[in-house]
Amino acid sequence: MISYILTWIVTRFVWLLPLPLPPRLVKIGNPGRSSPVLVTCNWRLTVRELSYRLRREDLYLLVANSRGINVWCAAAGGHFTHHDVISIIKTSGIENLVDHRTLVLPQLAATGIDPVYIKKKIGWKAVWGPVSARDIPGFLAAGKEATDRMRRVEFGLGRRMSVALGWAAQLSIPASLVFVFVNREAILPLNVLIFGMSCALFMAFPLYERFLGRPSRGWGTIAFGFEQGGVQLVLWGLYTAGVVIPAGIIGGETVLFFFHWILAGLVVTLFLTFDLAGSTPVYKSVEHEERSFTVVLNVEICRGTGICTEVCPRGCFDLDRVRRKIVFARPDDCEQCAACIVQCPFDALSFISDRGERILPETTRTYKLNLMGKRQVRAS
Amino acid sequence: MSTYVLMKILESSPDRYDRGIRFLTLGQLDEAYDRLTSHIRPGDRVLDIGCGTGALTLRALARGGVVTAMDINPAMMDVAKKKVGAYRAEIGEAAGDMVFLEMGVAEMDDLETGGYNVVMSGLCFSELTDDETAYALGHVHRILKNRGMLLIGDEVPPGGIFRRFFYMLVRIPLAALTYLVTQTTTGAIKNLESRVASANLEIESVRRHGIGGFMELIARKRD
Numbered sequence: 019m020i021s022y023i024l025t026w027i028v029t030r031f032v033w034l035l036p037l038p039l040p041p042r043l044v045k046i047g048n049p050g051r052s053s054p055v056l057v058t059c060n061w062r063l064t065v066r067e068l069s070y071r072l073r074r075e076d077l078y079l080l081v082a083n084s085r086g087i088n089v090w091c092a093a094a095g096g097h098f099t100h101h102d103v104i105s106i107i108k109t110s111g112i113e114n115l116v117d118h119r120t121l122v123l124p125q126l127a128a129t130g131i132d133p134v135y136i137k138k139k140i141g142w143k144a145v146w147g148p149v150s151a152r153d154i155p156g157f158l159a160a161g162k163e164a165t166d167r168m169r170r171v172e173f174g175l176g177r178r179m180s181v182a183l184g185w186a187a188q189l190s191i192p193a194s195l196v197f198v199f200v201n202r203e204a205i206l207p208l209n210v211l212i213f214g215m216s217c218a219l220f221m222a223f224p225l226y227e228r229f230l231g232r233p234s235r236g237w238g239t240i241a242f243g244f245e246q247g248g249v250q251l252v253l254w255g256l257y258t259a260g261v262v263i264p265a266g267i268i269g270g271e272t273v274l275f276f277f278h279w280i281l282a283g284l285v286v287t288l289f290l291t292f293d294l295a296g297s298t299p300v301y302k303s304v305e306h307e308e309r310s311f312t313v314v315l316n317v318e319i320c321r322g323t324g325i326c327t328e329v330c331p332r333g334c335f336d337l338d339r340v341r342r343k344i345v346f347a348r349p350d351d352c353e354q355c356a357a358c359i360v361q362c363p364f365d366a367l368s369f370i371s372d373r374g375e376r377i378l379p380e381t382t383r384t385y386k387l388n389l390m391g392k393r394q395v396r397a398s
Numbered sequence: 399m400s401t402y403v404l405m406k407i408l409e410s411s412p413d414r415y416d417r418g419i420r421f422l423t424l425g426q427l428d429e430a431y432d433r434l435t436s437h438i439r440p441g442d443r444v445l446d447i448g449c450g451t452g453a454l455t456l457r458a459l460a461r462g463g464v465v466t467a468m469d470i471n472p473a474m475m476d477v478a479k480k481k482v483g484a485y486r487a488e489i490g491e492a493a494g495d496m497v498f499l500e501m502g503v504a505e506m507d508d509l510e511t512g513g514y515n516v517v518m519s520g521l522c523f524s525e526l527t528d529d530e531t532a533y534a535l536g537h538v539h540r541i542l543k544n545r546g547m548l549l550i551g552d553e554v555p556p557g558g559i560f561r562r563f564f565y566m567l568v569r570i571p572l573a574a575l576t577y578l579v580t581q582t583t584t585g586a587i588k589n590l591e592s593r594v595a596s597a598n599l600e601i602e603s604v605r606r607h608g609i610g611g612f613m614e615l616i617a618r619k620r621d
Contacts, residue, residue, distance in 0.1 A: 041527050083527060101470040101502035108504035109529035139505060384472040 022066040026180075029063045031191065033184035037062040038086025043110035044069070047076035054158055055112060056122045056147065057103055059084035059092050064151070071151045075158065078115065082106040093130030094355060096386030100135045107140060122147040122162065125169060128329035128357035130386065146328055164328075171331040178220040186216035189289050211257075211283060216290050218253050250291040257283045311354055311369035311377060311393065315346045319366040326358035326367060334358075356382050416451055416477075426607055427551070430614050431457055431520060433605075434549040437616065438463045442515040445541065447503060447534065448522025452478025454551075456485055458518065459496065466509075468499040475500060503534035509541045517542060518549040524587040531587070535597035542619040548599055553586045554606075554613040565611050590615060 029037060039060050046069065054077045058064055065081055072079070082102045084092035092098035103123070107113065123131060125146045133144035148157045148168035157164050190212050197205045261279050265271045313334075322342035327335045332351040335344050335358065344366075359367045359382050369377040387393055431453055438444060440462030449455045449467035451474055458465045459482065469475045475498055482496055503526060517538045523531055538548055556565045590613060591601055599617040606613055 041529075096471065096473065099470060101500075101505070105502050105504035105527075105530055109527070109533050384476065386473065 019070055022063075022070045025063050025066045030180075030184045031187045033188050036086030039065050039081060041081050041083040041106055043106075043112055044079040044081055046072050046079055047074070049076045049078050049115075051115070051117045053077045053116065054122055054162075055080060055116060055118075055120070056154070057082055057106070057127075058124060059087065059089045059098055059127075061086055061088045061092075064088055067151050068154075072154060075155060077158075078112060080106045080110060080112060080121075089124045090126040090129075090355075093127040094387045096130060098127055099130050100132045100139075103131060103136055103144075104140055107142060119143060120145065120162075122157075125149050125164075125329060126171070126331060126357075128361055129355050130360070132360070132383070134363065149331055166333065169328065169331065170333055173223070175221070178223060179217060182216045182220035183213065185220070185290065186213040189216075189286065193286075207279075208282065208286075211279075212286050212290075215253065215257065215283070215286050218256075219250065219287075219290055222253065250287050254283055254287045257287075311371055313346070313349070313352055313354065313356075313358065313367055314370050314376075315344060316366050316368070317343055319364050320344050321364055321366075323363065325361050325363065329357040329361050331355065331357065359383075416453070426612060427453070427520075430551045430607070430612065434518065434520075434551050434614055434616070435461055437547060437549065438516055443513060444516045444518060445509070445514045447517065447519040447538075448525070449478055449498075450474050450521070452481045454518050454520045455496075456481055458516075459485065463516065464495045466497045466499060466514075468501050468506075470500065470502045472500050503530050503537070506534065506537040506541070509537065511540050512543050514541050514546060515543055516547045516549060520551045521553065523550060523590065524552050524554075524585045526587075531593055532597070535593060535599070539597050539599060539619060542599075544619060544621050546619050547602075548594065548615075548617040548619075550590065550594070550613070550615040550617075552590065552613060552615075553611055554590055555586045555588060556606075556611050586611070 039062050041060050044065070054075075056068075056077060057080045058068055060081045060083055065079075068079060080103075082098065083105065084098035084102065087095065087097055089098065103121070107121075119142045121136070121142050121144045123133065123144045123146055126149055128146060131144075136142055136144055145162050146164070147162075148154060148164050149171055150168070153164070153168040157168060190209050193208060193212065194205050197208060258280050261283070262276065265276070320343050322337060322339075322344060324337045324344070326344055327333075327337050332348070332353055334346060334348045334352050336347045338345055354369070356369070359369065359379050362379065365379045368379050369382055371377065385393065435454060435457035438458050438461040442458075442461075442463045444458045444463040444465045446455045446458065446465060446467040449469045450471070452467065455465055455467045455478055467475070467478065469478075479498060523534070526534065542548065556562050591604060594615065594617050595601060598619070600620050602616045602618050604613060604615050
């Protein structure tokens with residue numbers, strides 16, 4: 019618990035850097051020869067959280083080498099693949115400790131890990147565990163069955179605040195360093211502004227979500243290239259009112275003071291919102307227009323295995339059991355994470371570019387996202 | 399620092415890897431790889447562990463080796479495949495036979511026992527965990543012919559306090575810069591010699607570079 023909290027605090031400040039633990043086999047509780055075997059990444063915070071959440075379970079946890087990056091980012095970036103899973107199985111000695119050959123993989127790794135390859139190569143069968151660590155005990159208790167809710171990426175208030183602090187910290191550190199030389203007295207209020215604004219932005223997310231999938235009406239574009247409405251302008255306006263009104267009542271402030279702090283508010287708001295798109299499970303990035311692909315389903319090829327319904331973290335697909343076909347019911351919710359494309363055994367799903375070119379599933383499996391969330395493949 | 403600004407400056411991709419590594423090793427790497435691969439004779443069966451973008455693979459081909467190259471990163475291997483294709487076009491198909499395998503060291507069970515004259519690896523062992531290294535070296539011993547060679551070029555921690563301090567002084571800013579521009583970095587592997595020796599491979603020569611952050615190691619299998 020303590021190490022989980024400490025790690026959480028540290029990761030707020032090294033938000034964008036890998037923070038690895040050595041890949042290894044971790045025994046949780048008193049596992050026996052039939053206990054479950056779970057696989058996870060080696061990002062420090064994930065391992066600490068799992069140890070805490072699973073403290074009442076008896077199981078083996080294989081911490082695979084994801085280069086110190088969290089499951090979803092590592093899998094999407096090609097840093098956490100079936101090769102890493104095989105490696106930890108073969109080198110950790112787990113095969114001598116259990117009699118079964120079933121793995122539980124984190125669902126969000128579905129965009130990078132091929133369970134068919136693992137089965138073929140070393141005979142281990144993989145099942146997709148839930149998205150969130152807190153659901154694992156329930157998933158295991160239900161005989162490794164996940165509910166629909168467990169299959170979704172939620173971006174609830176707690177998680178949003180957690181991200182908001184990390185988001186603010188990446189601006190807070192350089193800004194504070196600059197102000198050591200410029201104006202030391204301003205460091206504290208500046209940080210209050212940065213953290214406050216970041217929390218306000220993330221709190222307001224449910225307001226944005228309504229605008230998702232709608233074409234830009236120009237307002238958003240005017241609001242500094244932010245596609246989904248000028249909410250940050252509204253927040254900046256509120257902040258400005260919050261500075262002007264109390265200071266006006268108390269009095270004694272110069273025009274320059276107002277100018278400085280209102281400008282600082284604008285700069286901070288801009289910095290915080292500029293690159294929010296594509297950085298969360300809510301927004302699509304508008305950065306990589308030439309590589310912003312759309313998932314398409316070829317119903318002819320589809321055989322209704324339902325694997326995509328299991329791995330999609332946004333619940334975009336429905337299974338029509340009568341016709342034995344998939345229905346791509348909620349394409350607006352799609353994040354282009356490519357889990358469905360990577361996992362479909364019949365290649366019934368693929369990306370198409372905005373010019374209508376189809377990207378072969380094999381290419382999507384090979385070329386992952388780079389550090390900036392950009393697919394390293396153009397439609398050729 | 400806004401990630402948006404970073405995003406505009408940086409775009410990592412496998413074809414940047416070569417430039418990154420060249421910069422990071424201050425150009426020493428090419429010479430080291432040339433020296434290591436000079437031991438390959440025409441017709442040798444060669445395994446390249448962690449071929450990446452094919453720096454060693456191409457050299458082994460040029461020496462007339464019959465190369466099997468393995469790596470876990472298919473995007474990097476695509477760069478290697480393109481290079482090999484271009485090389486073959488250039489010399490008119492006379493290059494040795496060539497197989498690419500997408501796999502990690504934990505999947506070396508399938509490789510033929512005693513099937514290789516040379517196993518080589520550049521900047522790969524430093525990316526492996528201790529368990530993976532031991533596992534890989536065990537298989538290297540198995541698949542090498544008697545008197546077969548292991549060639550490793552990799553980053554090692556320099557010996558001695560002063561050297562280490564000086565090395566850090568140069569290394570840290572260089573690594574930070576390289577990571578920023580190419581998202582490429584390397585780590586150092588500790589006790590490389592003793593690990594190789596404990597896999598029953600006899601060390602023939604070890605060459606350390608400049609301030610000692612890079613090692614060229616040649617070992618042989620003797621039964």
